[in-house]
Amino acid sequence: MKLLTVNTGLPRPSAYTHGPGGLTGIDKRPAPGPVEVRDPGPKGTGGSGVAGDAVCDLRHHGGSDQAVYAFAREELDAWERELGGRTLANGSFGENFTTQGLDVSNARIGERWQVGGELVLEVTSGRVPCRTFAGHLGEKGWVRRFTEEAVTGAYLRVIRPGVVRSGDPIEIVHRPDHEVTAALQFRAVTTERTLLPALLAAGEALHPEALRKAREYTAARG
Secondary structure, eight states: OEEEEEEEEOOEEOTTOOSGGGEEOOOEEEOOSOEEEOOOOSBTTBOOSBTTOOOOOTTTSOSGGGSEEEEEHHHHHHHHHHTTSOOOOTTTTSOSEEEESOOOTTOBTTOEEEETTTEEEEEEEOOOOOHHHHHHHTOTTHHHHHHHHTOOOEEEEEEEOEEEOTTOBEEEEEOOSSOOBHHHHHHHHTTOGGGHHHHGGGGGGSOHHHHHHHHHHHHHTO
C-alpha cells in the first residue's frame, strides 16, 4: 500500500462552484517534492490540511474532519473504463491523496493510516458529490452516477501531522472492530437512511454531521 501522489489545487474560476468569487480548488495536480499535512482547524475557518491546497468554499469543504481526501487509483481506473476510456489523471476527482493497494472506500470509520514516517490520519466519512464536482468532470448525470456507485473515497482527519511525498508507504495502524465503512456511511446519509442507526457503532470517530444525523434519526424512531 502506498501513496502514489499528493495532489493540490490552486483557486480557479468555475461556473459550478458555491465558493466566494466563483472560485474552486477542485482541479488538483500532483505536487512536486515533500508536502506538509496538518490539522487545518474547525470547519468554516480551516481549509485543507494539505499545504498549498486551496479550499474556496469553507462552508461545505475543509476543516478538521475533512482535512484530507483520499481516492484509490484502482477506482479511477475503473471509472476510466466506465466512462469509455477517458483518461483520469491522479487528482481528477479532487483528491489530495491518490493511493495504490488500499481499499479506500471500504476503510472503516476510525481506521488510522500512517503515511510515510510521521503522518497519521483517521477516516471520518465518505465524500458526497456536489455540483462543483459534476461541473469539473463534465459528465452527464455525474452526481447520480457517483451516488449509485457509492465508491466514495474517504475523508480523513489529522491525528499526527507530518510531511509526505509521492511513493511513501501507507500502513493501517489501527482498525476498529465495527463494520461501519466510509461507503456505508455515505449510503446512510444519501440513499439508504435506514442504515443511519448502524453508524452509531463508529462513535465519535464518525464525522460530526453524520453522527448528528444518526442520533436524530434513531431518537425519532424510539
